[in-house]
Amino acid sequence: xxxxxxxxxxxxxxxxxxxxxxxxxxxxxxxxxxxxxxxxxxxxxxxxxxxxxxxxxxxxxxxxxxxxxxxxxxxxxxxxxxxxxxxxxxxxxxxxxxxxxxxxxxxxxxxxxxxxxxxxxxxxxxxxxxxxxxxxxxxxxxxxxxxxxxxxxxxxxxxxxxxxxxxxxxxxxxxxxxxxxxxxxxxxxxxxxxxxxxxxxxxxxxxxxxxxxxxxxxxxxxxxxxxxxxxxxxxxxxxxxxxxxxxxxxxxxxxxxxxxxxxxxxxxxxxxxxxxxxxxxxxxxxxxxxxxxxxxxxxxxxxxxxxxxxxxxxxxxxxxxxxxxxxxxxxxxxxxxxxxxxxxxxxxxxxxxxxxxxxxxxxxxxxxxxxxxxxxxxxxxxxxxxxxxxxxxxxxxxxxxxxxx
Amino acid sequence: xxxxxxxxxxxxxxxxxxxxxxxxxxxxxxxxxxxxxxxxxxxxxxxxxxxxxxxxxxxxxxxxxxxxxxxxxxxxxxxxxxxxxxxxxxxxxxxxxxxxxxxxxxxxxxxxxxxxxxxxxxxxxxxxxxxxxxxxxxxxxxxxxxxxxxxxxxxxxxxxxxxxxxxxxxxxxxxxxxxxxxxxxxxxxxxxxxxxxxxxxxxxxxxxxxxxxxxxxxxxxxxxxxxxxxxxxxxxxxxx
Numbered sequence: 001x002x003x004x005x006x007x008x009x010x011x012x013x014x015x016x017x018x019x020x021x022x023x024x025x026x027x028x029x030x031x032x033x034x035x036x037x038x039x040x041x042x043x044x045x046x047x048x049x050x051x052x053x054x055x056x057x058x059x060x061x062x063x064x065x066x067x068x069x070x071x072x073x074x075x076x077x078x079x080x081x082x083x084x085x086x087x088x089x090x091x092x093x094x095x096x097x098x099x100x101x102x103x104x105x106x107x108x109x110x111x112x113x114x115x116x117x118x119x120x121x122x123x124x125x126x127x128x129x130x131x132x133x134x135x136x137x138x139x140x141x142x143x144x145x146x147x148x149x150x151x152x153x154x155x156x157x158x159x160x161x162x163x164x165x166x167x168x169x170x171x172x173x174x175x176x177x178x179x180x181x182x183x184x185x186x187x188x189x190x191x192x193x194x195x196x197x198x199x200x201x202x203x204x205x206x207x208x209x210x211x212x213x214x215x216x217x218x219x220x221x222x223x224x225x226x227x228x229x230x231x232x233x234x235x236x237x238x239x240x241x242x243x244x245x246x247x248x249x250x251x252x253x254x255x256x257x258x259x260x261x262x263x264x265x266x267x268x269x270x271x272x273x274x275x276x277x278x279x280x281x282x283x284x285x286x287x288x289x290x291x292x293x294x295x296x297x298x299x300x301x302x303x304x305x306x307x308x309x310x311x312x313x314x315x316x317x318x319x320x321x322x323x324x325x326x327x328x329x330x331x332x333x334x335x336x337x338x339x340x341x342x343x344x345x346x347x348x349x350x351x352x353x354x355x356x357x358x359x360x361x362x363x364x365x366x367x368x369x370x371x372x373x374x375x376x377x378x379x380x381x382x383x384x385x386x387x388x389x390x391x392x393x394x395x396x397x398x399x400x401x402x403x404x405x
Numbered sequence: 406x407x408x409x410x411x412x413x414x415x416x417x418x419x420x421x422x423x424x425x426x427x428x429x430x431x432x433x434x435x436x437x438x439x440x441x442x443x444x445x446x447x448x449x450x451x452x453x454x455x456x457x458x459x460x461x462x463x464x465x466x467x468x469x470x471x472x473x474x475x476x477x478x479x480x481x482x483x484x485x486x487x488x489x490x491x492x493x494x495x496x497x498x499x500x501x502x503x504x505x506x507x508x509x510x511x512x513x514x515x516x517x518x519x520x521x522x523x524x525x526x527x528x529x530x531x532x533x534x535x536x537x538x539x540x541x542x543x544x545x546x547x548x549x550x551x552x553x554x555x556x557x558x559x560x561x562x563x564x565x566x567x568x569x570x571x572x573x574x575x576x577x578x579x580x581x582x583x584x585x586x587x588x589x590x591x592x593x594x595x596x597x598x599x600x601x602x603x604x605x606x607x608x609x610x611x612x613x614x615x616x617x618x619x620x621x622x623x624x625x626x627x628x629x630x631x632x633x634x635x636x637x638x639x640x641x642x643x644x645x
Contacts, residue, residue, distance in 0.1 A: 007506035298502040301463055302516050302563075303491025305484055398463045402498065 023324025031332025074241035103154025114203030297401025321382025495564030
């Protein structure tokens with residue numbers, strides 16, 4: 001039956017080729033658009049994680065929503081051992097509190113972040129966002145990196161003194177004068193305004209928090225995020241103290257929700273394209289069917305059952321669809337592969353905000369789930385397209401069909 | 406001892422034409438023995454094609470009964486009638502009606518394929534029947550690479566390949582020139598005599614009528630006479 005169906009597809013080669021090409025073009029476009037979409041989304045999610053947030057953060061229970069200097073990671077040394085035992089080699093610990101930064105004439109409230117420069121450099125890319133000056137160095141003491149908006153508000157330039165005031169472990173005022181060694185320009189308002197990064201050791205000394213950390217930041221491969229998080233939660237649950245192990249999207253859910261929303265729009269677009277594909281295939285199959293009414297009548301007269309006849313029409317539709325899917329997948333994946341390497345330069349269309357999340361050159365990539373969803377949906381559309389013609393064929397009366405003009 | 410293949414009684418079939426009800430068959434009684442070679446003759450509209458469609462299980466009468474090879478055809482479902490046609494009947498149509506995308510061999514083997522016969526076996530049988538109808542060497546040709554006469558011979562081979570009880574042919578010579586038509590009828594007669602297959606042919610072609618062993622004349626949906634050399638094999642209630 002399949003061989004007969006294939007010959008029927010080839011019966012009007014030009015028409016079938018046009019239909020197959022239309023399916024292929026539709027599918028290739030969808031694959032490329034998914035490639036662009038996934039490339040942008042994955043880049044955004046990676047940038048958020050890699051620049052400063054990390055894939056996972058471990059805190060004392062409740063720290064993320066109610067951060068306090070004294071709410072540090074309990075028994076941090078054993079937590080770090082658990083991290084190492086889990087095979088994670090990209091991690092950094094930080095101390096975090098609120099502070100007031102004073103410039104020449106003004107002051108501004110900000111988040112004070114104490115980091116280990118070398119460890120931070122192995123875990124995040126915040127050092128690469130320094131636009132003026134340099135990032136912190138190992139064993140450095142009273143040095144400070146500010147966001148560019150904060151530096152401008154405080155009227156500070158590189159080499160100027162920055163006075164930081166905060167509370168120490170005992171609630172007393174702690175104040176230190178540091179030198180501004182670098183200014184970050186990231187495009188993300190939360191970093192460019194309201195963040196000061198200083199050496200962890202210096203901050204611990206300043207606040208009386210020696211050997212204590214507010215957060216441990218982990219960088220994980222995407223495909224290990226869920227399993228590793230579950231593993232860490234399980235290991236930490238066995239300890240006496242309470243911890244929170246938060247994935248990046250637990251902390252910043254809007255990003256994930258936005259990606260999911262945009263994907264939903266793509267699925268709507270996909271369904272519109274599917275309707276067009278299904279209509280194209282149905283048109284071809286119906287035309288082919290009308291041309292062969294007598295033949296169907298003869299086949300029925302000879303004893304071919306209605307189910308077999310309908311099955312042949314479905315097979316013809318499927319063959320058109322599968323041929324289009326093969327062609328479209330090759331073209332679509334070739335496009336995705338090409339632009340994965342070459343990239344699409346959108347630097348002219350982006351403002352600085354976008355640049356924090358989206359790189360000026362978009363490299364396409366496609367999630368397997370989206371690829372399969374799309375291919376299966378097109379295959380489904382070819383099946384749907386066959387429903388009406390196959391019902392019509394199955395309902396034919398042999399005498400009428402044989403005498404069809 | 407008689408061996409009845411077809412036993413039809415009181416077959417009527419009405420078609421509606423606007424508000425008019427036209428009787429295509431008006432109470433036909435017909436009995437045909439195995440091995441008969443019957444021509445249903447009559448002018449257009451006489452009911453011969455309608456009767457042929459009834460005998461082939463392609464159409465249902467409004468009233469009457471029909472037994473073929475001991476089976477009550479009219480109580481069968483659509484699927485059962487298709488299966489019945491597949492295993493008991495062969496068809497030859499006016500316009501050859503071969504499947505265009507199949508070769509002559511594949512056309513002949515098509516019914517055998519529907520019956521579930523293995524490819525090697527069915528192709529061997531198809532080749533045998535191609536030779537039987539004088540088309541050895543044409544097995545791989547497509548219908549559009551053959552003349553009308555050759556296509557109709559393929560159709561005859563297809564009708565006979567499954568060794569049916571009954572071959573029904575509707576105006577088989579209508580699209581053939583007289584010489585080719587006569588040749589085809591000679592072939593069908595020969596196969597009837599050699600194989601013992603029952604043929605019922607509807608035609609108003611004088612050459613076909615002349616070839617009949619039994620001639621059933623029809624008019625206005627009724628059998629008006631049964632004549633020929635073999636009237637014992639065919640009994641029809643005639644009207645005068």
